[in-house]
Amino acid sequence: MRRNTAHQVEGLVRGSIAAILNVTGETWTELGAAVGLTTDTVSRRQKGTSAWTLADLGRLADHWRIAPSSLLSGPTEALAKLDVERVKAIRSAKGRPARDGVLVA
Known part of the structure; x- marks a missing residue:
């Protein structure tokens, strides 16, 4: 019998999302609003209480303009696929700095 683990x-996936949030400066609330989820849903998914769905991964990838598979590959791959200009736009909308193509956490 298979255990439900x-x-x-x-x-x-959770690590990839956390890494991207750290770079973009987005909160769970802002991310939820961007992809049509409540803060509570994002919280449960990031804490591992519930799993991210394939549709969620598609919406997250669309939001960050990366391939959904990048989120499955882990934080290093996900961060490598981020477009600096997209991150700058997200950070700028929040009043956070980005300089010379180098992202500032």
Whole structure:
């Protein structure tokens, strides 16, 4: 009988999302609003209480303008696929700095 436990890929996804949020400066509330989820839903998914769905990954990827598969590959891959100009736009909308193509956390 199979146990109902999380697969390691779920940790990679949560790690990818956390890394991107750190770079963009977005909060769970702002991310939820951008992809049509409540703050509580984002919180549960990032804490591992519930899993991100494929549709969620598609919406997150669309928001950040990366391939959904980048989120499955882990934080390093996800961050490498981010477009600096997209991150600058997100940070700028929040009043956060970005300089010379180098992202400032």
